[in-house]
Amino acid sequence: MHTEGNMHTKENSCCCSFEDCKLTTDWLLSRTRHRPKIAVVCGSGLGLLADDVTNKQTFSYEDIPNFPVSTVPGHEGRLVFGHVNDKACVFMQGRVHLYEGYSLCKVTFPVRIFKLMGVETIIVTNASGGLCEDFKVGDIMLIKDHINLPGFAGQHPLCGPNDERFGIRFPCMSDAYSKDLRKLAMSVSSDLGYSNFMREGVYCMVSGPNFETIAEARMLHVLGSDSVGMSTVPEVTVAKHCGLRALGISLITNKVSLDYSPRGEGQP
Numbered sequence: 001m002h003t004e005g006n007m008h009t010k011e012n013s014c015c016c017s018f019e020d021c022k023l024t025t026d027w028l029l030s031r032t033r034h035r036p037k038i039a040v041v042c043g044s045g046l047g048l049l050a051d052d053v054t055n056k057q058t059f060s061y062e063d064i065p066n067f068p069v070s071t072v073p074g075h076e077g078r079l080v081f082g083h084v085n086d087k088a089c090v091f092m093q094g095r096v097h098l099y100e101g102y103s104l105c106k107v108t109f110p111v112r113i114f115k116l117m118g119v120e121t122i123i124v125t126n127a128s129g130g131l132c133e134d135f136k137v138g139d140i141m142l143i144k145d146h147i148n149l150p151g152f153a154g155q156h157p158l159c160g161p162n163d164e165r166f167g168i169r170f171p172c173m174s175d176a177y178s179k180d181l182r183k184l185a186m187s188v189s190s191d192l193g194y195s196n197f198m199r200e201g202v203y204c205m206v207s208g209p210n211f212e213t214i215a216e217a218r219m220l221h222v223l224g225s226d227s228v229g230m231s232t233v234p235e236v237t238v239a240k241h242c243g244l245r246a247l248g249i250s251l252i253t254n255k256v257s258l259d260y261s262p263r264g265e266g267q268p
């Protein structure tokens with residue numbers, strides 16, 4: 001398990017400095033001829049998104065200097081370079097999470113590597129629980145906005161000294177999820193006949209690893225969350241900070257219970 005503190009403060013100074021990012025970027029650039037413009041972060045069980053990549057070149061996270069290594073099932077821990085149609089892409093087959101004991105600085109480290117490699121657009125995917133009454137298991141929710149619950153409590157990837165080479169001290173988050181990309185995703189899914197399971201909504205990040213109590217789920221719902229999960233928000237926040245265009249896609253894998261069962265189960 002990881003022993004680093006998970007707060008990135010001045011005292012516990014940066015574990016992922018610009019120089020660390022540069023070293024990892026140069027390591028990758030010297031070992032691959034791929035120059036991706038699009039990065040895709042595959043959420044839990046979504047590693048198969050990289051299956052159709054052509055001209056594949058793969059690196060295990062454990063072989064890449066400074067790269068965080070996934071410790072949960074469903075996150076293979078491979079960086080896959082290649083092409084989808086004619087587009088140069090890189091896929092993260094698996095991510096790391098705050099609940100694994102990683103700092104948010106480490107969780108978001110790959111995003112900065114992609115930026116330094118020349119990526120312009122990032123697609124961040126996840127598995128989440130549906131809070132919206134209308135959502136069904138299997139629906140795909142395009143994320144239009146998020147609630148950064150750990151961020152409210154000071155667990156934020158941009159806490160600590162700001163390195164202007166990545167971005168500004170106080171980045172705007174009101175447009176973190178590109179409207180144009182959402183429009184395009186909706187239009188492509190309509191062409192594919194997927195409209196009846198496409199949704200749009202607000203994703204709320206919790207730290208996990210436990211799932212929500214019923215009272216917590218009700219609170220998140222009242223606050224305006226349509227789905228809840230344990231990732232994505234730090235990556236998109238860092239992506240916005242360093243000027244990447246982001247699309248967030250959430251697969252609704254379960255419906256979150258908002259009611260105490262009539263049989264009395266789940267009663268506090």
Ligand SMILES: O=P(O)(O)O[C@@H]1C[C@H](O)[C@@H](CO)O1
Pocket residue numbers: 042043044045072095097125126127128208229230231232
């Ligand atoms: O990486 P994601 O956000 O898809 O992973 C979700 C959240 C938890 O890690 C896990 C719980 O089911 O899946």
